Every structure is written in structure tokens, then in C-alpha cells.
Amino acid sequence: MNHEQQKPVVGFTCGDLNGIGLELILKSLADSRITETCVPVIFASNKSVNFYRKVVPDANFSYQSVKDFTRLNPKQINVFNCWEEEVQITPGQLNEVGGKYAWQSLQQGVQSLKEGHIHALVTAPIHKKNIQSEAFNYSGHTPYLKAVFEVEDVAMIMTAENMRVALLTEHVPVNDIAKFVTKENIVAKLKIVHASLQRDFGIDKPKIAVLGLNPHAGDEGLIGNEEETIIKPAIREAKQHNMLVFGPYSADAFFARGHYEKFDAVLAMYHDQGLIPFKSLAVGEGVNYTAGLPVVRTSPDHGTAFDIAGKGKADHLSFLEATYKAIDILHKRLAYDDMRSNPLRKMSNMIVANAQDEVIREDAE
Structure with a gap:
């Protein structure tokens, strides 16, 4: 992302398919301010998104289905289909389906982040034991990301x-x-x-x-x-x-x-x-x-909440804040890196800041 491209592409992994992840995503993306500040990409499938749209009646936005990042619609929500098959979603149940497709979503989201197709990733909650497999043998998102990005x-x-x-x-x-x-x-x-x-x-x-x-x-x-x-x-x-x-x-x-x-x-x-x-x-x-990490990843500060999954009760505010925080960090990184690479700009900003402080002091007097 550069100064000319002010709207970053932000990816969203669905988390455990039977948890509150997709409900959080849909409630958050129903806020029209999101598409004004970023280009959202949900890593799931059309059918799973449509399933949870019935749970979240207020999420009446339209979306575009994509399999190619060159075709993202910057003014619309994009769903990147990570699987095509029919999946039996059973909200609130801890089963193999939830972990399997949480992994597929996470794998595609992280790969897209690593390849630069998206600028930040917001991860919905996974069940740490349910997602375990030969491919995912980690205690959570954090150690997995550490390994993938080799830091x-x-x-x-x-x-x-x-x-x-x-x-x-x-x-x-x-x-x-x-x-x-x-x-x-x-x-x-x-x-x-x-x-x-x-x-x-x-x-x-x-x-x-x-x-x-x-x-x-x-x-x-x-x-x-x-x-x-x-x-x-x-x-x-x-x-x-x-x-x-x-x-x-x-x-x-x-x-x-x-x-x-x-x-x-x-x-x-x-x-x-x-x-x-x-x-x-x-x-x-x-x-x-x-x-x-060399990339930006945020998540809400809670888990899968199986007890309320599929009931439309999940509070999405932490997830929404995680989205805004990812965007804010992206812009702060851009400004910091620009300042580091351009000492003259840094000096100019310091002069402006000092001048503003002087004006404030004079007004106070």
C-alpha cells in the first residue's frame, strides 16, 4: 500500500465454522464505514456466508464472489471462495467440520497476506484443539504466524x-x-x-x-x-x-x-x-x-463462543475494533517508514509541529 492507494485490502478469516466468526464478520461489514476505509475480503465460501446471513438479518449488503485478486471490487465486499463443496454447518457444535474449514480459511488468508494480495488480516476465533491436524500443530494463531513468516x-x-x-x-x-x-x-x-x-x-x-x-x-x-x-x-x-x-x-x-x-x-x-x-x-x-511480523494481523479478544453461535447474539464490537485497528496500524506503518526514508520530511514535520506549539502558547498568553 502506498499514499496513492489509501484503501487497503483487508482479509477476514472465518474461524471455526460452527462458532461466531462469520456472524461477527457479517455484523462488522454491515457497517457502511468499512467499505469506505478498506476493501474487505472474506475467506470462506458463498454458501457459508449465505447461511449466516440468515442469522444476521441486518447484514443485507451485497457481495461479489471472487477467485482472482485482480478482480476485487474496491467498493463492495468480496468473498474469496476457499472451498466449493456443500458443508453441513451446525452452529454451537464442536466437530471436525468446524476445524477443517477454519484451517482452509486461515491457510488461504495467510497465504494471500504473504503474497501481498491483501495488506492486513483480521482473524476470527478458532478452537485451538479442534483445528489441530498434521498441517496445523500450533497452540494458536500467533505461533503459526511466527512459523509461516519465519521470524x-x-x-x-x-x-x-x-x-x-x-x-x-x-x-x-x-x-x-x-x-x-x-x-x-x-x-x-x-x-x-x-x-x-x-x-x-x-x-x-x-x-x-x-x-x-x-x-x-x-x-x-x-x-x-x-x-x-x-x-x-x-x-x-x-x-x-x-x-x-x-x-x-x-x-x-x-x-x-x-x-x-x-x-x-x-x-x-x-x-x-x-x-x-x-x-x-x-x-x-x-x-x-x-x-x-512483517505484516499486520489483528483479532478480537475472545473465543468461539459456541454457547451463543448461530443465535444472532454475538457482540461484534471487538471484531469491528480489530478491523479498524488493522487499518490504523497500516497507515501508521506507512507514515513511519516514509519518515524514516525521508529525513527532510521528518525535519519539516518537526518544524511545523514546533510552529504549531508556538502558536498555541501565544494564544494561551
């Missing part, structure tokens, strides 16, 4: 209006967490988060908080020594790389007292340490963003 590491960042929480470890059993808490892993994750905050979120000098692993951040070694021997040295090294990193903080007090509001992001040591406060305290709709 050394990625970071899961949960983002909302008032906070961003990144995870050192993701879907790891609790009794295995400590062995992944190493100085090298923490520094590597901080580098990814720091770079993403600059390029993807437009924050020039981001401040990052790091949580401790143990209760009370170890109480100076009385309750575990990982903070003293691993986390503090990692923070010191990160500072040597010109990162504004602080901690380690005791997780309970850090969130309870609102300290997260003073930082641009928080690095939690494990899944529940970060996601429980995020889902409890986040303002607005939460979005899951995969930092560290």
Missing part, C-alpha cells in the same frame, strides 16, 4: 483505549512458565514491543513497564529470586538499548492502583497475569495484535 520471535499485544499489555509467554502451562523467564527472552520481547510501539502505534519514545514473576515481585528475593537474577538484569540491558523500561512491578498493586496508565505498554510474564487485568480494566473494545 525469530513475535509478541502478543492486547490493546485497548487505555492500556496495552504484552505477554512474555502465551499459551504455556503454568508449571512450565518459569523456564521461559530468561534474560534473553525478556530483552528480545521488549525489543519487539518497543519497535512496535514506535512503528505501529506512532509513539516516538514509548515507556514500558515490566511485571515481576512472583508475588510482590519477589520481595527482594524472599519469595523467589527471578526478579533479582533475571528480570532486573534484563531491564538494565534494555535501557542500554535506549529503551525506557521500568520495573519489575508487583502485578496486583500495579493494576489495582492504576499505574498502567503511566505507561505505553506493560510486559506481563504469563497469560493470566496480563489478560485478567486487561479484560477487567480495559476501556472500550480489546484487540489482539501480533507484533514483530
Whole structure:
């Protein structure tokens, strides 16, 4: 995508076919603002889309069926047919069908992203066990994308209006967490988060908080020594790389007292340490963003919700926010890369910003 092509092509994977994925997509795309800001491509099939259109009566938009990306309609919703056969959809049921076609949708969406046919991918929820096969042997979207794009590491960042929480470890059993808490892993994750905050979120000098692993951040070694021997040295090294990193903080007090509001992001040591406060305290709709990839991928911050699938009850606002966040990140990346490649433009923008600040000061006086 360049400055002349302001409407990016955004792909949507359907997730588990018996979950709420397609319902979320249809409800989100019923918002006319979507086609004004991007070119949507649903990776599913006409028949599966039509099945869920009956569940979402308000999704009365027209769409175009495509098998060739050169024929995308920039003013309309496009359905890229990933399969042609009849599929028995049974909303709310966990079965082989749901996982099989979730994989076909994801595989086509990621391949299209890798080949540059689409500019960003928004993934609907999968059932992590149901999608398992010889081709997909991963604990979720994030490790799969890391493998496909052959990057050394990625970071899961949960983002909302008032906070961003990144995870050192993701879907790891609790009794295995400590062995992944190493100085090298923490520094590597901080580098990814720091770079993403600059390029993807437009924050020039981001401040990052790091949580401790143990209760009370170890109480100076009385309750575990990982903070003293691993986390503090990692923070010191990160500072040597010109990162504004602080901690380690005791997780309970850090969130309870609102300290997260003073930082641009928080690095939690494990899944529940970060996601429980995020889902409890986040303002607005939460979005899951995969930092560290050469491409843009977002998703809503919830699962397949089989209990309400096919009933028209699914709340699509997190999915809609994930779509807008993907578009926003694309534009921020474009601006950041343009600034990096054109120092004169950066200097010009700084001069303009300084001039605007001066005008504001004069008006205030």
C-alpha cells in the first residue's frame, strides 16, 4: 500500500465454522464505514456466508464472489471462495467440520497476506484443539504466524483505549512458565514491543513497564529470586538499548492502583497475569495484535463462543475494533517508514509541529 492507494485490502478469516466468526464478520461489514476505509475480503465460501446471513438479518449488503485478486471490487465486499463443496454447518457444535474449514480459511488468508494480495488480516476465533491436524500443530494463531513468516520471535499485544499489555509467554502451562523467564527472552520481547510501539502505534519514545514473576515481585528475593537474577538484569540491558523500561512491578498493586496508565505498554510474564487485568480494566473494545511480523494481523479478544453461535447474539464490537485497528496500524506503518526514508520530511514535520506549539502558547498568553 502506498499514499496513492489509501484503501487497503483487508482479509477476514472465518474461524471455526460452527462458532461466531462469520456472524461477527457479517455484523462488522454491515457497517457502511468499512467499505469506505478498506476493501474487505472474506475467506470462506458463498454458501457459508449465505447461511449466516440468515442469522444476521441486518447484514443485507451485497457481495461479489471472487477467485482472482485482480478482480476485487474496491467498493463492495468480496468473498474469496476457499472451498466449493456443500458443508453441513451446525452452529454451537464442536466437530471436525468446524476445524477443517477454519484451517482452509486461515491457510488461504495467510497465504494471500504473504503474497501481498491483501495488506492486513483480521482473524476470527478458532478452537485451538479442534483445528489441530498434521498441517496445523500450533497452540494458536500467533505461533503459526511466527512459523509461516519465519521470524525469530513475535509478541502478543492486547490493546485497548487505555492500556496495552504484552505477554512474555502465551499459551504455556503454568508449571512450565518459569523456564521461559530468561534474560534473553525478556530483552528480545521488549525489543519487539518497543519497535512496535514506535512503528505501529506512532509513539516516538514509548515507556514500558515490566511485571515481576512472583508475588510482590519477589520481595527482594524472599519469595523467589527471578526478579533479582533475571528480570532486573534484563531491564538494565534494555535501557542500554535506549529503551525506557521500568520495573519489575508487583502485578496486583500495579493494576489495582492504576499505574498502567503511566505507561505505553506493560510486559506481563504469563497469560493470566496480563489478560485478567486487561479484560477487567480495559476501556472500550480489546484487540489482539501480533507484533514483530512483517505484516499486520489483528483479532478480537475472545473465543468461539459456541454457547451463543448461530443465535444472532454475538457482540461484534471487538471484531469491528480489530478491523479498524488493522487499518490504523497500516497507515501508521506507512507514515513511519516514509519518515524514516525521508529525513527532510521528518525535519519539516518537526518544524511545523514546533510552529504549531508556538502558536498555541501565544494564544494561551
